[in-house]
Amino acid sequence: MRTIPQRIIAVALLLGALAPNAHAAEQKLRVVASFSVLADLVRNVGGDRIELTTLVGPDGDAHVYSPTPQDAKTIAASSLVVINGLGFEGWLPRLVESTGSRATVVEATKGITPRHGEGANADKIDPHAWQSVANVKIYVSNIRDAFVNADAAGSSIYNANASAYLQQLDALDREIRSGVAVIPAARRQVVTTHDAFGYFADAYGISFVAPQGISTDTEPTAKDIAAIILLVRAAHVPAVFLEKLGDGRLIGRIAAETGAKIGGTLFSDSLTGPGGAAPTYIQMMNHNIRELTRVLVD
Numbered sequence: 001m002r003t004i005p006q007r008i009i010a011v012a013l014l015l016g017a018l019a020p021n022a023h024a025a026e027q028k029l030r031v032v033a034s035f036s037v038l039a040d041l042v043r044n045v046g047g048d049r050i051e052l053t054t055l056v057g058p059d060g061d062a063h064v065y066s067p068t069p070q071d072a073k074t075i076a077a078s079s080l081v082v083i084n085g086l087g088f089e090g091w092l093p094r095l096v097e098s099t100g101s102r103a104t105v106v107e108a109t110k111g112i113t114p115r116h117g118e119g120a121n122a123d124k125i126d127p128h129a130w131q132s133v134a135n136v137k138i139y140v141s142n143i144r145d146a147f148v149n150a151d152a153a154g155s156s157i158y159n160a161n162a163s164a165y166l167q168q169l170d171a172l173d174r175e176i177r178s179g180v181a182v183i184p185a186a187r188r189q190v191v192t193t194h195d196a197f198g199y200f201a202d203a204y205g206i207s208f209v210a211p212q213g214i215s216t217d218t219e220p221t222a223k224d225i226a227a228i229i230l231l232v233r234a235a236h237v238p239a240v241f242l243e244k245l246g247d248g249r250l251i252g253r254i255a256a257e258t259g260a261k262i263g264g265t266l267f268s269d270s271l272t273g274p275g276g277a278a279p280t281y282i283q284m285m286n287h288n289i290r291e292l293t294r295v296l297v298d
Ligand code: ZN
Pocket: 063, 128, 194, 195, 196, 268, 269
């Protein structure tokens, strides 16, 4: 009869050892972020206090994402779904609705001043608001407020995380401005194929010209390249950044026929994986301003 109490004690000890972990996991706020850039902001505010799932991960295209059955399960089990809004994730409202989830949808762009797209997109709201650091500070405040509302017990953590990150964003904003300052004013313009840098242009004074009718989903054709050459010549644009580089000889033609420099990658809609050039929002923006400065400074 001596073995039974011992076993009970052993079970009790085991439960005692498991209980704190189980409790901690239960307390974590379950948060879904729609895409990688937003996920990085969410992680900076939530830290260890949240359990974060990202729907469109690094190198993914959130404009055209097709949700999976697993995404629906993740949303159904979450308390908060953080989205960019401004029509960026057109596929998301239906997904949230289809899960019957009672999760709060947090629109990170709430309170920013939206701008319209350029050229063919002039009648549409431009969703790429995170390309301005001042806007991202609003994103971070919105995310912080949503976390405090959903999990008041963690409010001091969320507030402290957010204010530390907001300070880093202020430093980033200063770095971008001093990067632009070294570029001669007449050279602060580039051609890109993706109309994604309008907020950056408005905030920092570099103009991005996107030739009309060129798809960002495919490599540029000979006809696209001819249109880019005309544009570069007409506006005396010193540099061209293409999202999909495609045929090297076509790109070489732009340089040969216009004298414009060909820049490397500018990241707009997604972060890279940990080994890439832009694994965080701050690193993405730092990479872009370094690349612009490298190519545009004589
Ligand atoms: Zn985009």
